[in-house]
Amino acid sequence: MMQDLREIQVAAGASIVDGIVVSFGNELDALVAAREGVALCDRSHWGRILVSDDDRLRFLHNQSTNDFQSLKPGTGCDTVFVSSTARTIDLVTAYILEDAVLLLVSPNRREYLLQWLDKYIFFADKVKLKDITNDTATFSLIGPESEQIVKKLGAEEIINQAYGNHQLFKLEDIEFRVAVGSGLAIPGYTLIVAVEYAANLWKKLVELGAVPLGEQGWEQLRITQGRxxxxxxxxxxxxxxxxxxxxxxxxxxxxxxxxxxxxxxxxxxxxxxxxxxxxxxxxxxxxxxxxxxxxxxxxxxxxxxxxxxxxxxxxxxxxxxxxxxxxxxxxxxxxxxxxxxxxxxxxx
CATH class of the missing domain: 2.40.30.160 (Elongation Factor Tu (Ef-tu); domain 3)
Structure with a gap:
C-alpha cells in the first residue's frame, strides 16, 4: 500500500532513505512555497498511537502536561510527556476522537512511548494502546495558501477553527481526517488517511498545487521556526x-x-x-x-x-x-x- 505512494514520489524526483522522503530535489522552491504558497510534507514516518477504552482521557491527563479532561471529540492539543523529574520525552499532538485519542508522536519516540505508556496502565485501568503507524499516512500542508487546497478537497468546514480541531471528510472514495495545524508555527493543516488511500490523496494534493517538501526542507523549517x-x-x-x-x-x-x-x-x-x-x-x-x-x-x-x-x-x-x-x-x-x-x- 505504502509502496504505491513511494512510486509516485520517486517518479516526482524523491530520494527515499529508510522510508523517509529526504528530498524532492526542489528545496528552494518548496521552502518558498511554505512561506508564500503551500508546501506538502509526507510525515508518514511519524508515529501514530491510538489510545482507546473508557479511561483514555483520564489516563492521558495523568501522563502528560496538557488538560485532556476538558477536551471534547473533534478537538486536539499539543502535550509533552515528561519523566517524574519533568525531563522531556516527546512533544506530541493529540486528536480527540469519538471513541479514542490519536497521538502523533516523533519518529524516534514511537516505540519508546508505547512501552512507557503501557508501563503505567494498571490492572483496573480501562485503557488500550494500538500502534497504527503502518496502517495510516500523515501529510502536512504548510503555508498561507493551505486553506485554498482544503476548500478544493471539500473540507472548508475546518477552516478558521481552533488549533488541533479536526474532522473526517470524504472526496470520491478517499476518507481522510483534516486537522488544523501544520506541525510548525506556519499556517496549515495535517491530514491523516488510511494507507490504502495515501497514494491517491497525495496525488490529488499535488494536482491542486501543493509543492512537495522533503525531510531536508522540513528540518530547515523546524529549526528556523524553533520546534x-x-x-x-x-x-x-x-x-x-x-x-x-x-x-x-x-x-x-x-x-x-x-x-x-x-x-x-x-x-x-x-x-x-x-x-x-x-x-x-x-x-x-x-x-x-x-x-x-x-x-x-x-x-x-x-x-x-x-x-x-x-x-x-x-x-x-x-x-x-x-x-x-x-x-x-x-x-x-x-x-x-x-x-x-x-x-x-x-x-x-
Whole structure:
C-alpha cells in the first residue's frame, strides 16, 4: 500500500532513505512555497498511537502536561510527556476522537512511548494502546495558501477553527481526517488517511498545487521556526519550560507525572536556561559551546544553512540574557533571536 505512494514520489524526483522522503530535489522552491504558497510534507514516518477504552482521557491527563479532561471529540492539543523529574520525552499532538485519542508522536519516540505508556496502565485501568503507524499516512500542508487546497478537497468546514480541531471528510472514495495545524508555527493543516488511500490523496494534493517538501526542507523549517525534537532539544537535560513549550502545559489541572517539578519551576521562577534561535555568521557543529565574554552560557542543539545564512537552536542561560544578545558559538559570532514556535510564559 505504502509502496504505491513511494512510486509516485520517486517518479516526482524523491530520494527515499529508510522510508523517509529526504528530498524532492526542489528545496528552494518548496521552502518558498511554505512561506508564500503551500508546501506538502509526507510525515508518514511519524508515529501514530491510538489510545482507546473508557479511561483514555483520564489516563492521558495523568501522563502528560496538557488538560485532556476538558477536551471534547473533534478537538486536539499539543502535550509533552515528561519523566517524574519533568525531563522531556516527546512533544506530541493529540486528536480527540469519538471513541479514542490519536497521538502523533516523533519518529524516534514511537516505540519508546508505547512501552512507557503501557508501563503505567494498571490492572483496573480501562485503557488500550494500538500502534497504527503502518496502517495510516500523515501529510502536512504548510503555508498561507493551505486553506485554498482544503476548500478544493471539500473540507472548508475546518477552516478558521481552533488549533488541533479536526474532522473526517470524504472526496470520491478517499476518507481522510483534516486537522488544523501544520506541525510548525506556519499556517496549515495535517491530514491523516488510511494507507490504502495515501497514494491517491497525495496525488490529488499535488494536482491542486501543493509543492512537495522533503525531510531536508522540513528540518530547515523546524529549526528556523524553533520546534524542538527529541535527542536534540528534548532530552534528559531539559524540561518543557526551558524548551519553550509553555503553551502545552496546564498549570491548573492537578497531579500528573512531573507536575510537582514543573509547578515549582513556574512558582519560583526557576527556569535557568531557555531555548532560543541563534543567527550565525558561519557554520557551526551541533554541541558547540555558546559563550558570552569567554564564559560558557549554553550550547547549540540544532543547526541548518538557509538561503539567508546560517541558523541554529540552542539553550542559553537565563541570567545571560535573551533576544538581541551577542554571543560566540565556538569561534563564530552569533545573535540570539526569537523563534515563532516557542512560548516563554503561561500567558502565551
Amino acid at each position: 524542538p525534537i527529541p535527542d536534540q532539544e528534548l532530552t534528559d537535560d531539559y524540561n518543557p519550560l526551558e524548551a519553550g513549550l509553555w503553551q502545552t502545559i496546564s498549570f491548573s489541572k492537578g497531579c500528573y507525572i512531573g507536575q510537582e517539578t514543573i509547578a515549582r519551576l513556574n512558582t519560583y521562577k526557576g527556569v535557568k536556561q531557555q531555548l532560543w534561535g541563534i543567527r550565525l555568521a558561519a557554520p557551526v557543529e551541533v554541541g558547540s559551546v555558546i559563550s558570552l565574554e569567554d564564559e560558557k552560557v549554553g550550547k547549540i542543539t540544532s543547526f541548518t544553512e538557509t538561503e539567508n545564512g546560517y541558523f541554529g537552536l540552542g539553550y542559553v542561560r537565563t541570567k545571560a540574557g535573551g533576544e538581541g544578545l551577542k554571543v560566540r558559538v565556538g569561534e563564530v559570532e552569533g545573535e540570539v533571536v526569537e523563534v515563532p514556535f516557542l512560548t516563554r510564559d503561561s500567558s502565551q
